[in-house]
Amino acid sequence: MNNFKVFFFILIPTIILSFSGFSQTKNITLKELADKKAKQSYDFPSEKTYLSFDKPYYAVGDTIWFKAYVTLENHLPSPISKILYVDLINQKDSVVESLKIPIKNSVGKGSFLLPYPNFKEGNYHLRAYTKWMLNFGEAYFFKKNIVIGNALSKTLITQINFDGSINDKSQNVKTKIIFKDEYGKVLADKKVNWEVTADYERVARGRETTNAKGEVFFNFNTDNKVALNTGTLTTSLDAGDNRTLMATFPLKTAILEYDLQFFPEGGDLIDGITTKVAFKAQRSDGLGANFTGKIVDDQGIEIATISPSHVGIGNFEMTPKKDRKYFANVKFPNGKQKTLPLPNVKSNGITLSTEIKKDSLNIHIKANDAYLENNKNQLFYIAAQNSKTLFYAAQSIVRVKDFNINIPVDKLPTGILQISLLNQAFEPLSERLTFIQRKDDMKITLRPDLPAYKSRSKIKMSIQTSGGLDMTAGNYAVSVINEAKVPYDDDKATTILSYFLLNSDLAGYIEKPNYYFKNVGPKKITDLDNLMLTQGYVKFVYKDVAADKSPNIVAFPENSLTISGTIRKNDGLPLQNGRILFQIPDKYFNTTGTTDKEGHFKFENLIFKDSSEVVINARNNLDSKNLRINVDGEAFPSIYKNINSADDVLNIDSALETYLKSSKIEHQSAFLLREVVVKAAATKKIDHSNYPALTGLSPIADRQLDGAQFQGCNLLVNCLSAAGLTYQDQQLYLSKTYNQGLKVPIEIYVNGLQVDVNYLASLDPKAIDNIEVFNNDGLTGINKLNGTSGVVSINMKELKKTPVTKEQLKDLFGPTNVLTYKPRGYSADREFYTPKFAGPRTSLQAQDNRTTIYWNPYVITDKDGKGSFEFYNSDDKGPYKITIEGIDANGNIGRAVYTYELRQ
Numbered sequence: 001m002n003n004f005k006v007f008f009f010i011l012i013p014t015i016i017l018s019f020s021g022f023s024q025t026k027n028i029t030l031k032e033l034a035d036k037k038a039k040q041s042y043d044f045p046s047e048k049t050y051l052s053f054d055k056p057y058y059a060v061g062d063t064i065w066f067k068a069y070v071t072l073e074n075h076l077p078s079p080i081s082k083i084l085y086v087d088l089i090n091q092k093d094s095v096v097e098s099l100k101i102p103i104k105n106s107v108g109k110g111s112f113l114l115p116y117p118n119f120k121e122g123n124y125h126l127r128a129y130t131k132w133m134l135n136f137g138e139a140y141f142f143k144k145n146i147v148i149g150n151a152l153s154k155t156l157i158t159q160i161n162f163d164g165s166i167n168d169k170s171q172n173v174k175t176k177i178i179f180k181d182e183y184g185k186v187l188a189d190k191k192v193n194w195e196v197t198a199d200y201e202r203v204a205r206g207r208e209t210t211n212a213k214g215e216v217f218f219n220f221n222t223d224n225k226v227a228l229n230t231g232t233l234t235t236s237l238d239a240g241d242n243r244t245l246m247a248t249f250p251l252k253t254a255i256l257e258y259d260l261q262f263f264p265e266g267g268d269l270i271d272g273i274t275t276k277v278a279f280k281a282q283r284s285d286g287l288g289a290n291f292t293g294k295i296v297d298d299q300g301i302e303i304a305t306i307s308p309s310h311v312g313i314g315n316f317e318m319t320p321k322k323d324r325k326y327f328a329n330v331k332f333p334n335g336k337q338k339t340l341p342l343p344n345v346k347s348n349g350i351t352l353s354t355e356i357k358k359d360s361l362n363i364h365i366k367a368n369d370a371y372l373e374n375n376k377n378q379l380f381y382i383a384a385q386n387s388k389t390l391f392y393a394a395q396s397i398v399r400v401k402d403f404n405i406n407i408p409v410d411k412l413p414t415g416i417l418q419i420s421l422l423n424q425a426f427e428p429l430s431e432r433l434t435f436i437q438r439k440d441d442m443k444i445t446l447r448p449d450l451p452a453y454k455s456r457s458k459i460k461m462s463i464q465t466s467g468g469l470d471m472t473a474g475n476y477a478v479s480v481i482n483e484a485k486v487p488y489d490d491d492k493a494t495t496i497l498s499y500f501l502l503n504s505d506l507a508g509y510i511e512k513p514n515y516y517f518k519n520v521g522p523k524k525i526t527d528l529d530n531l532m533l534t535q536g537y538v539k540f541v542y543k544d545v546a547a548d549k550s551p552n553i554v555a556f557p558e559n560s561l562t563i564s565g566t567i568r569k570n571d572g573l574p575l576q577n578g579r580i581l582f583q584i585p586d587k588y589f590n591t592t593g594t595t596d597k598e599g600h601f602k603f604e605n606l607i608f609k610d611s612s613e614v615v616i617n618a619r620n621n622l623d624s625k626n627l628r629i630n631v632d633g634e635a636f637p638s639i640y641k642n643i644n645s646a647d648d649v650l651n652i653d654s655a656l657e658t659y660l661k662s663s664k665i666e667h668q669s670a671f672l673l674r675e676v677v678v679k680a681a682a683t684k685k686i687d688h689s690n691y692p693a694l695t696g697l698s699p700i701a702d703r704q705l706d707g708a709q710f711q712g713c714n715l716l717v718n719c720l721s722a723a724g725l726t727y728q729d730q731q732l733y734l735s736k737t738y739n740q741g742l743k744v745p746i747e748i749y750v751n752g753l754q755v756d757v758n759y760l761a762s763l764d765p766k767a768i769d770n771i772e773v774f775n776n777d778g779l780t781g782i783n784k785l786n787g788t789s790g791v792v793s794i795n796m797k798e799l800k801k802t803p804v805t806k807e808q809l810k811d812l813f814g815p816t817n818v819l820t821y822k823p824r825g826y827s828a829d830r831e832f833y834t835p836k837f838a839g840p841r842t843s844l845q846a847q848d849n850r851t852t853i854y855w856n857p858y859v860i861t862d863k864d865g866k867g868s869f870e871f872y873n874s875d876d877k878g879p880y881k882i883t884i885e886g887i888d889a890n891g892n893i894g895r896a897v898y899t900y901e902l903r904q
Contacts, residue, residue: 030381030395033426037390037545044135044551046073046388047080049128049142050499052477052885054832054855056488057147057656059663060119064088064112064146065832067477067857068128070103073387074413075500075891077106081130083558088112088146089125091250091648093639094702094775095724096124099827100610103130107475109857111830114148121150123648129637134555138640139507144494145647149656151664154182156237156245157653164255165334171228172221173254179214179237179245186214191238196220198231198251200779210237228254229284253650257284258332260291262342263534266351266421266430269343271322272368273351277342278533281312281332286646288312288511293330295342306330310527311511313534320345348374350398352382352421354434361412361434363405363419372401380429381422383542386415386436387505414438415501418537426542433532435501437520442468444476444884444896453902455875456837456848461882461898465865468892474861476886478869480854483899484878485662491515492647495895496885507536509643517895555635563823564602565631567595567618574599575627581617584608608825611709616819629714629819633721638739659851666849686769688793691752696780697791707768707797714819716760716768722824723773725792732757734775734790744789746773747782751796760794769797832856837872848874859884877902 047070054065068086070078084101096119101108128142157180164173179187188210196204204220222228233249258281265276281289288311295303295316303326304316320326326342348370355362363382367375377397382405384392391412394405414436421430442465449460465471491512494503498513516528563582567575578595582603589608595601608614618627649655688694688701703724713719717727726735731745748755750763772793777783782791832855835848854871861867865888873880880902885895 030383030393033381033383033542033546034390034393036548037385037388040545040550041073041388044553045078045080046136046140047071047078047130047133048073048075048140048500048504049084049130049133050496050504051086051126051128051142051144052479052496052857053144054479054852055481055486056493057149057486057659058114059152059656059660059667060114060116060121060148060150061152061663061667062114062148063830064114065852065855065857066110068101068103068108068110069475069496069887070106070108070130071500071887071891074389075887075893077887077889077891079106080557081132082560084108084128084130086110086126086128089127089639089642091123092702092775093642094773095639096703098824100824102826105475107858109829110827116150116152119148121148121154121652123147123645123652125642125644130558131555131635132557134635134637135551135553138637140504141637142499142504143642143644145642145644147649147652147656149652149660149663151660152667154653154660155239155243156180156187156247157182157184158235158247158249159651159654160233160249162251162254166224166255166257169224170221171224171226171255172219173228173251174219175217175233175254177216177235177247179210179216181239186210186212187237187239188212188214190214190240192216192235194218194233194235196222196228196231196233196251198222198226198228203228203231249650250648252645252648253285255284256334258282258289258291258334258336258338259284260293260328260330260338260340261534262328264343264351265353265533266432267428268349268351268430269318269320269326269345270349270351270366270368271320271345271347271370273349273366274317274319275351276315276317276353276533278313278315278530279306279308279328280534281308281330286509286511289332291330291332293328295326295328298325298327309523309530310515313527313530315530315533322347349429350375350421351430352419352432354419354432356409356434356436359409359439361407361409361417361436363407365403365405365421367398367401369401372398379424381424381426382419383422384412384417384419386413386417391417409436409438410440412436412438414441416505416532416537420542422542426546428542433535433537435528435532437525440467440469442466442471442888442892442894444894446882446884446896446898448898448900453873453900454840455873455877455902456841458837458870458872460868460870463859463861463865463867463869463884465861465888465892465894468888468890468894470890471865471892472889473863474865474867474886474888474892474894476859476861476867476884478854478856478859478882478884479852480871480880480882481852482662482850482874482876482878483881484658484876485851486659490518490897496887496893497895500893502531505537506531509646510535511646560604561606561608561825562602562604563606563614563616563631564600565616565629566599567601567627567629568599569623570626570628575618575621578618578627579620581615581620583615583617584612585615586612610825610827611822612825614821614823618817619815621817624817625815627817629817631718631819631821631823633726634824636721636724636735636739638736662849662851666851686795686798688749688752688772688795690795691749691793693752693754693782694749694780694791694793697774697778697793701772701793702775703773705771707765707770709822710765710768710771713765713821714816716763716765717757718819719765719821720771723771723792725773727757730757732760732792734773736775737789742789744787746790746792747777747786747788748792748794750794752793763794763796767796769795771795835872841875849876850874853880859886861888873902 050069052067072078082103086099087095088097090096099110101110124146126144133140159178161176190210192208203222208216231251235247237245239245260281263278281291283289293306303318308314322345328340331337350367350371353364375398381395419432445464447462493514495514497517567578576597580593583590705723724735726733726738774791859869882898887893
């Protein structure tokens, strides 16, 4: 195994060098820095996680299948965490479903069901993390956009286009919408009411009539002070037969502004030093923008012409002068012209640049005359690190203004290398990211057993991995999709290569990340280097390492499911050495424990499924009737802004048109069931809209839970964490804001009546119909009036007025020394169904209309890199795509795509 794979575990000596143009100093502290960095990496290792999916997008009625990998920073399987959390989040930044996945040998698998009507069409995003990752911040979480279309209950198909502009006084938007019914037929001559809402206020509205093509055209404008890009446009179309069809559109792209930023290599423009300057043009929605332009100085002399090479990114070279200012005169696609300043030129400075020539990384350090004169014989350092591991370090003193360092590429790992030029206090003087691509990385080859296949025939694929570092047995995920039904631009994909080598180390959004790893040639190598120059880095600070500054540990690794809590007497004192019986009835499991002097108890190494009932019994103690059991809640991270929101799809109906047609056929039985249900008598829904005090809230709650989830609760406040609420210090909070440090309680309503948190102790959880949670108070003014944050509406069942029996009273006021509730356990483990056809399809057999033909999250190769898998083709002709990606025990990561055509 090469040194850079072992470095994480074995503290090998860091390379301490002096190089041409330098003289070595006796005051050597760089070795101490390297030792401290190695110790910190060993004491506080960082985890990463990556999820493979069976396909790039989904529809209501589908199942999202995924496999999870949990690794250390250098892709080595992580032995630290045994539980992974995966949250599916909607566009309103609310968790709609959360899974708890067991991790074994650093991998796990899971699935999200997307049933109608629980899921709607929209842009969702997903995050995955271990509790240990909470110590290092959300930058270490895996994040991915998930687009979900709808073919089951779709009654209205729309396509919208905006043409917006902004001036000194107002924002103006021209709008065109096409309306079609669920069969794709245009809805002509229909009345359409529309309304624009922004900053919780209606800012425009109108009424139009669709033309013969189902189109409506209208304009609206607002004051510049209105945050229009955060607003929504809502339309209601009168379809006849007393049917009103609603559609809502975000206004994020209604008005697109353009921006252009400049990034000198090494960080600064320095007088007299020829410098590569990268640039990045972006639209206000986060996507790269095209433009044309020129770089000129303050005397109008042209320095360079510029235009992007890829997704708004490119570079040019210039030799700046300290007595000049520089500008970019550019023209954007909307016709607007701008003059934008470049960074100011520093009169003295030192910088570094990089270039990969053949098999060597060349680091070029340049100082101008002024810097050399002012800093001659000053100590400084060069350090290069990848994924928090130091791979190169050198120190010397400034003696000349131009020198080179060469590092063989085979001494470095594939991925992003952060090169820093540091002063004696370990503060950065210049920094540069560069991407290292080794030629001996792992390759995966797929070979079919036959040259051609028929429908429903069995395919056996053999796997052979090669290259890599000390290759060994590997664990891979394989997906096979019908590409005719699931078309996708593979450049946009988040793959195991793009995530581990780019996304997990770079801050912010990366457009089309897989572009840099497909059919790589000179242009893509240049484009990737431009990305290195323009993207922020998730990095450590050398100064903090030198000062022994450690991360703030707020959560510890989880090795198993754990339930803990406290038992107190009615006077508030803890129960010392109390006896506890712990039971999981559906697993026939029971064990005993005792409380410590603080009344704490803890049960570890538990295994149970989500929704399993757990019983904690403290009856076997003196005066047990006066005991009260409280269970500790779980810590959850706040929901941060989706960094991948630029990938949101505005017109999902048209973007996923091909797939949704196939989805409708695939889920036809469910679709027909929906048709029957619509014609049946509607059951009155119990929700906040039933109560006048809450009608100003959003029509759709940020989170809604069925009352059945709380049936096993003894005390309701102990079970509200599933609703995204935190009960602490006799108050109830939104977990989202509480974890961000905003300790403002939520407003509580029960059946439309305002109550305090103590009232919840009187509620019978069995009588709850549903609970709705709102992150804000909408148009009600509730929070402003009461100084609260958010609203929770607890809607009780409509109970028949019958005499209450003695047994019912007993159930209503259950004992406090026995707690029965349903904690979060491991999520249900589902298996992907793979049919085994006996032969060609007969007239009595149903058509196989699946879009995902095969999904296997556990395909294993042996120590020689060999393995295989087999599956059956579906009935449909056309192109099929097999994707395999994974990792071996030594941290070699790989991905391969194989396509074949089914012609008969």
